[in-house]
Amino acid sequence: MPVPSDARIDIERFWTTIERSAEIGPGRPGGLSRLAASDSDKEVRDQFVAWCREAGLSVRVDGIGNIFARRAGTDSSLPPVVMGSHLDTQFNGGRFDGVAGVLAGLEVCRTLDALGKRTRRPIEVVNWTNEEGARFSPPMVGSGAFTGAYALDWARGRTDEDGKTIGAELKRIGYLGEMEDKPHAFDAYFEFHIEQGPILDREGMQLGVVTGGFPSTGMLVEFKGETAHTGPWPMERRKNALLAGARFLVAVDDLGWDHAGSGGKATAARLVAWPNKPGILSDWAQAVGDVRHPDPVTSEVMAERMRRAAFEAAAKADCGVEILDIWKWGGRIFAEELIDQVRASAAARGYRHMDILSQAGHDAYYIARHAPTTMIFAPCQGGITHNNGELCTREDLEPGLNVLLQCVLERADR
Numbered sequence: 001m002p003v004p005s006d007a008r009i010d011i012e013r014f015w016t017t018i019e020r021s022a023e024i025g026p027g028r029p030g031g032l033s034r035l036a037a038s039d040s041d042k043e044v045r046d047q048f049v050a051w052c053r054e055a056g057l058s059v060r061v062d063g064i065g066n067i068f069a070r071r072a073g074t075d076s077s078l079p080p081v082v083m084g085s086h087l088d089t090q091f092n093g094g095r096f097d098g099v100a101g102v103l104a105g106l107e108v109c110r111t112l113d114a115l116g117k118r119t120r121r122p123i124e125v126v127n128w129t130n131e132e133g134a135r136f137s138p139p140m141v142g143s144g145a146f147t148g149a150y151a152l153d154w155a156r157g158r159t160d161e162d163g164k165t166i167g168a169e170l171k172r173i174g175y176l177g178e179m180e181d182k183p184h185a186f187d188a189y190f191e192f193h194i195e196q197g198p199i200l201d202r203e204g205m206q207l208g209v210v211t212g213g214f215p216s217t218g219m220l221v222e223f224k225g226e227t228a229h230t231g232p233w234p235m236e237r238r239k240n241a242l243l244a245g246a247r248f249l250v251a252v253d254d255l256g257w258d259h260a261g262s263g264g265k266a267t268a269a270r271l272v273a274w275p276n277k278p279g280i281l282s283d284w285a286q287a288v289g290d291v292r293h294p295d296p297v298t299s300e301v302m303a304e305r306m307r308r309a310a311f312e313a314a315a316k317a318d319c320g321v322e323i324l325d326i327w328k329w330g331g332r333i334f335a336e337e338l339i340d341q342v343r344a345s346a347a348a349r350g351y352r353h354m355d356i357l358s359q360a361g362h363d364a365y366y367i368a369r370h371a372p373t374t375m376i377f378a379p380c381q382g383g384i385t386h387n388n389g390e391l392c393t394r395e396d397l398e399p400g401l402n403v404l405l406q407c408v409l410e411r412a413d414r
Contacts, residue, residue: 003117003409009401010114011394014107020047020208021103022095025394027333031388035170036088036130036141037065044087045175048102048127052384053111057125062180064145064155065129065170071109073122073412079185081119081412082087082371083108083404084126085193085363087141090134096194096267097381100397102127104192108405119412121187128363129170137288138164138327143363146183147370153263161272171345181333186371188338188411192362192404193375194392198383199356206399208377209342213330213365214265216292217303221248221310224320227275227283238281242273244317245285251309257303264293264302266360286324294357296331297316303328330358335372342376351399372404376400376407 024044034040040132045067049059052069085101105125112119130145133139136158145155156167170176195201200208249268256266265288273285291302298386307323314321346353356377364383367373378387378400381391 004215005406007111007115007403007405007409009107009111009398011398011401013110014103014401017051017103017106017396018095018100021099023249025089025226025386028092028388030095031225031390032089033091034087034089034093035091035135036132037135037166037173039173041088042173042175045127045173048087048106048394051106051298052125052363055106055113057109060155061175061177062146063177064142065175065177066142066146067127067175069106069125071112071123075120076122078121079187079295080122080124082124082126082186082189083192083408084128084189085191086128086131088130088132090132090386092130092386092388094185094385094387096390098131098193099387100194100378101192101390103334104401104404107401108408111405112409117409119409120414121412123408123412129285130166131363134158138218139361140329140363140366141166147366148183149366151370152179162182168388171338183370186213186367188335189364189367189373190338190404190408191373192376192400193224194366194378194380194385195356195363195377196360196380196385200377200379201288201381201383202351203375205354205379206351207346207403208359209339209346209353209357210375210377211333211339212332213362214223214292214357215296215299215330216290216328216361217299217306218288218290218327219306219310219323219391220325221245221287221289221321222287222324223287223314223317225281225317230279230281233281239283239318240280241285241319242276243315244313244319244321245271245273245287245332247313247316248287249289251313252291252306255291255305255309259298261303262293262295262298264291264298266291266306268300289357290352292330292359329361334374338372338374341407342374342403345403346399349399349402351403362376376404
């Protein structure tokens with residue numbers, strides 16, 4: 001059955017789904033604090049699975065907790081067209097970041113059902129585990145493990161601040177399945193997401209055509225020193241790991257200011273230390289920093305300066321240092337054929353749109369290693385996200401959702 005080229009999603013049905021999600025794992029007023037593999041993550045996963053089964057989708061969970069919901073095509077031998085994002089949030093997260101992308105995939109399937117349309121290729125909707133990295137570092141663990149960027153045992157062994165592993169916590173909440181011998185093929189992957197920045201809102205655009213991501217590097221650094229009394233111990237004999245971590249993060253922040261004029265950014269993201277108490281020097285600290293820049297060469301220069309800053313901070317504090325983990329993402333990684341398709345669909349519908357680079361990390365970055373991939377951005381008001389004040393309206397989201405519907409339908413009927 002042919003589908004009209006101006007077919008639209010049911011924005012009220014989509015909005016009701018978003019509002020139900022927003023009731024699960026509340027944080028500060030208006031926001032969410034729904035951490036990966038927590039009890040609230042289980043609750044929203046259960047709700048998502050129930051919605052998928054109500055829509056006639058078959059559901060499978062893999063060995064790192066990723067949920068795949070499949071809508072059958074007329075030729076089940078063909079690789080599926082996949083949509084997805086994540087349902088976990090930051091400690092002070094919003095209602096739309098990631099969530100809108102997962103529920104957008106569900107809404108596309110519901111809309112196709114309402115239109116009586118069965119596509120040639122199967123369609124899948126996926127919820128990736130621990131995209132945020134808020135509870136278990138690093139971010140994008142689920143999509144990274146799926147594509148082989150992370151070894152499964154390593155990914156399952158990531159710990160939170162209480163020493164609990166993501167593997168054990170997924171098993172506890174009932175979402176630890178079996179990993180495929182190799183990841184199943186995707187025909188294409190589309191990720192709908194709010195921009196998480198002010199550009200689309202400021203420019204009055206209805207959607208962003210994402211051409212790639214800021215080349216970015218994140219780093220987890222450990223410093224080791226020596227405990228001692230803060231009163232009598234001489235300055236020249238101190239090995240304060242907390243100080244080493246703090247100096248490293250100040251250097252990271254300075255890097256961002258050095259390159260801010262050309263679009264660069266650097267973040268002093270996290271510092272933990274032990275014992276971290278008055279009266280005693282800390283003998284252990286871990287710090288997380290990241291750098292990003294639209295120019296890949298400059299981004300690599302910033303990453304090397306961040307690496308050097310770790311050793312310089314350790315030397316000044318007379319501490320040992322080890323870089324425990326480095327993660328990279330971004331670049332011109334998305335498929336031109338899909339980017340062109342999004343542009344064409346937006347133009348055909350008369351939506352105000354622009355090309356844009358993503359400045360945040362997304363699961364799509366890992367999936368781009370596995371299959372043709374692109375993203376569609378919706379504006380968010382004022383660009384504020386990872387904050388309980390994150391806000392989108394129906395009008396902000398509907399254009400991107402309609403483009404997603406059209407692109408997935410065209411791709412799945414090839």
